[in-house]
Amino acid sequence: MDSRGFDPKAPGWLARARRCPSPNHDRRPESAVDTLVIHFISLPPGRFAMKTVEDFFCNRLDVHAHPDLADIEGLRVSSHFLIGRRGELVQFVSCDDRAWHAGVSVLLGRSACNDFSIGIEMVGDERHRFTRRQYARLATTVAVLRRRYRLRFAVGHADIAPGRKIDPGPYFDWDAVLALPAFAGLERPSADAAGIMGIRNTRRSSQA
């Protein structure tokens, strides 16, 4: 295992990410980590702040501060990483542990994608392009992750939870991302090939 880029004292934590440890995680089952799940997030919707997301993942967001936050009250979710509009990188959960980002999901017949995936949230929405700095940070982050984890798949949240999720949305440039050296060899199975039909209309999960 090549540990460059990781904190030698904290397994699964990147040396260069700012840490904001989230209680919303648990141990992974025996499954090996082989999948990257890309998301977008903006809280409140349309605003591109880091702090509200950090507060949300750490269960300290004041949902009464904005009317659009009311529907996430009580959710207990997290992600491994958050990449801000200026390329800032925050880590919430060790990649060795299971973060709660994918919710009800299926990839190639395997359900509960949190078990075997690393979640990366990009600050953004379905109406704005992501920034060059975000793509650059995504690339450097994934390059480090692949030294420790044998990643095989890179998918969007919508690929594994279609009908329920739309992120990372139409402005996430998959063609450019999959052409990055850091993503070389990673596959993005189509939703149809993933065999996910039948999970539509499932109940909303607390594990987003």
Ligand SMILES: [Zn+2]
């Ligand atoms: Zn998502």
